[in-house]
Amino acid sequence: MFIVKNKFKSLSYWFYYSYVVLVLIFTAGPLLVTFILAFNNSPAASFPWQGFTLDWFSSSTPEREGLFNDPRMMMAIGTSLKVATAVTIISILLGINNAFLFVREKFVGKEFLYMLMLGPLVVPGVVLGTSILSFTHSIANSLDMAFGAGAGTFLRPGFWLVVLGQVSFVATTTTLVITARLRKFDQSLEEAAMDLGSTRARAILSITLRFLTPAIVGAAIVAFLFSFENFNTTYFLSGPADSTTVPIILYSRLRFGLSPQINAVSVLLMVSTGILGLIAFLFQKGDDAA
């Protein structure tokens, strides 16, 4: 505080200010340009500006395939939404469970288990994806052998394997967020509810979970976004079309040239993640105030 007020006002203050502005241009600038070019009436995804158009969203001509008329892209969006929803639900349940485990329970090896729990977040996504693929691959083979071909299909690359793979590291994130909130909870509130005649289950439902709600909402949004944007782990675990998520399809397309349609996809993702991110941020703020 004092640094602003005395030493660094005037010239050096502006130096610091412009440094941060430069960093902001670095972080947000490229996305801003991408955003603008989604509305450029040019097939090149570049400047010069040739007028405003919504073709890259809605056109259906073969040379200008708009995002909403591209069945494969629309299907990938649908798949991503389904995967992210499943991952979010499972990860939130695990997160709540783990938070109670680490905050409420006492047992030998708790610290070791906590460090282990951080593992999925630290291990490179490539290694995580390949190890899950190898493991499930061998289990599925055993199942096929034991119960006949097809018994292990649900563990082959596909929708459910993608969900499982993402849960492995997304649940770590939800656990961290919810644990942090549960640590702040004054357990005597729960005891007070029981003292006033409530059962333990009811007390947890009505008092503790309500206290955790902001963290749960925040964690759910983070989980959803983590799932939606994941590539490294998902790439190994996705199989046929029903598990091709948006990042997967984007990757395959980006290797073969850039179309302004991808700018349109970017706009869609920016707007929706921006909204979700803002909600998470506001919830975080409300969380701090509470």
Add this chain to the structure above:
Amino acid sequence: MTQEIDVSVSNLTKQWGDVKAVNNVSFDVPKGSFFSVLGPSASGKTTVLRMIAGFETPTAGDMFIGGQRINDLPANKRPCNLVFQRLALFPMMNVIDNVTFGLRRRGGIDKAEMERMANDVLARVDMKGLNERKISQISGGQQQRVALARSLVLDPTVLLLDEPLSALDLKLRQDMKLELKRLQARMGTTFMYITHDQTIALAMSDTIAVINFGKLEQVASPDTLYREPATHFVASFVGENNRWNNGKVVELVDEKTCRVDFGGILSNARMGEKLQPGDNIDLFIRPEMILLKPGKQKPGSLGKIKEINFDGSHSLVVVDLVESKIPLSINVKLQHTEETPEIAIGDTVTLSWGRTKRPAANAFLHIEPPTDEEE
């Protein structure tokens, strides 16, 4: 006798937006004295200190240390050092490195000499043998000593202290209070102490400046401040007091004293400010200056005991004044001695005050008391 002045501020003002946190404050701190700035929270006392230390820039006014104008000196060049409220000891360093920090910044002193100086000042604050300890490994009282040593080793013209005792628990605070005063007397360094705690200020200071809403109310010795408050605020803020509102000045007895009337009860009072007969005034009466005798006696006012609150060396007795035409009660601090009369609730007693040279009651023009909502 002219005294050497170590710190002098004149017409110091600090404005945040429309609010004057410090409003035209001037005072001088004599060399070698223990000077306190006393005020309630948000009175502007900390801002005064931070301006002198160099962490805030005054909107107007001048500041001098040892005769040198310091307004334009950066904080790290000023001949004063600050003991922070929460001490701000460096947790990443041990005790000795904290104390030599300022010496290292000065440069030109060899390592052995730095250690000698640091050990010397640590000995003066009774902190021997813990040089290698981390800050987190020593007690709160020891941290106070290290914080003092860290500043004193630089031999500042004036040591600024921002309520460093407030973080301690009560017992330790009492001990450190006495020790701090002895240390100041021994070293002869000018201390400027900021506090909201009047018991600390009264006990330690040679001079106290009382500040409220950014304005200087009174600069005086603790004794003068207590017995002869210059303003309504000082009378209500410093020490315990009975406060009676909305009395009338009956007549002026001499240039210092007047006679006042509360519902028929007449009393002599020192005039805290210029008063005229007929003025609407508030009266402040020190509870320990009231003489309480059992039964009906002359002279004095008759009262009936309503409450007795025992407190060891004394009792606080609440007495209703029965001769008054308006409901009037008063707190009397009754020292327990061999001659203290036996009293009980409901007893009739006689109260008298203001019969000695020392003023027991001070009168000021009436000010509406703050309501609870404003608190």
Add this chain to the structure above:
Amino acid sequence: MLEKIKNSKGLMLVLVPHLVWIGVLFVLPHIKLFGLSFVDRRSGEVTLGNYMKFFESELYRDVFMHTALFAILVTLITLAIAFPTAFIITKILGKKMKAALLLGIVLPYWISELIRVFAWMVLLRETGVVSYMLQAIGVTSQNIEFLYQNGTIVIGLVYTSILFMIIPIMNSLDSLDNSLIEASYDLGGNFWSTMKEIIIPHAAPGIMVGSVMVFMLNLGNYVTVTLLGGKNSLWFTENIYNQFIVRFNHNQGAAFGVILLTFSVLVVWISLKVTGQDMAEAM
């Protein structure tokens, strides 16, 4: 006694789901990966062959060295940019500004890495925005290709990971009591001595966490390096992908994965030792 049984029931209720998750989706797969790496693909015998292949092939070794050095280089560059940013945001600019700035830096990171890389491709490719701009202001008269170069990979990786450096450093600086900075000035310190003696030692755990995270992200990156670097990217993760996706050689891929994991754990461990930090404490 009854109480104890009741308690252990409650413990089991939350312990079992946790163990199933961490066991099935993390521990067992890694054990499997480790095991696979020691098995010969054709004969099914236990072998060190998959590792020998790495150590005997100059190409694999070069790619690995290249990846490791670049990951470290990018981590250092990211730190150099992120530390001043975190410092200015937490200690110099006001509180209101902080929220707005943080939003501007954090929000881009909620968006898919694919989109972020795409944004840089739009800027840097031969017919891209930067090339167009340079021609528009007359610096050059022809298209310039910025993609598929090491410098581009560095920019892309710094971009992808800078947030993970800024946030931990901001958190550690946030917990630095401003009065420590003031005390340093009060005792005669200046900007650099305060930085060296007070601010950086206090922020060290945050710097450490940030560096570890950024290093791991770089080492394990695939999307940014392959899209911005094309065939010249020479990133070790490509070998892992190729073994699993293109050649279906899980055993060889597993060995590469174990090598990558071992190396990253080693680097993190050494840097923690060297800087005297405790990771558990820092996190």
